Amino acid sequence: MEKENKSGGRLRISDDVITEIVMVSTLDTDGVAAVANNFADEFIEKISRKHIMNTGVEIKNDEENMQITVNVELKEGSCIKGAAKEIQRNVKTNVENMTGLKVGSVCVNVTDIV
Secondary structure, three states: OEEEOOOOOEEEOOHHHHHHHHHHHHHOOOOEEEEOOOHHHHHHHHHHOOOOOOOOEEEEEOOOOEEEEEEEEEOOOOOHHHHHHHHHHHHHHHHHHHHOOOEEEEEEEEEEEO
């Protein structure tokens, strides 16, 4: 994601950096057991025998803001609705505070209870 600075320069933040912020923010949330892998990436990796970075995080950028999707596994006994709302709040706050970029939405997919 690229952003113009007031000084006339540009700031480029890699999607890998944003992904790392999302993962740490998610894992720091009560009730989260893991950030789940993307099943499509796992399938492609098995067929092609090439390593793909399975993060369970998807970032889509447009000119105004970004949409973040994160796949999670929650601990047994966790309140799904409460954990999802806390993940959304943590991810949005941390990404915006650390990067200065606008987060339009954070979608949480609960893939398993462990």
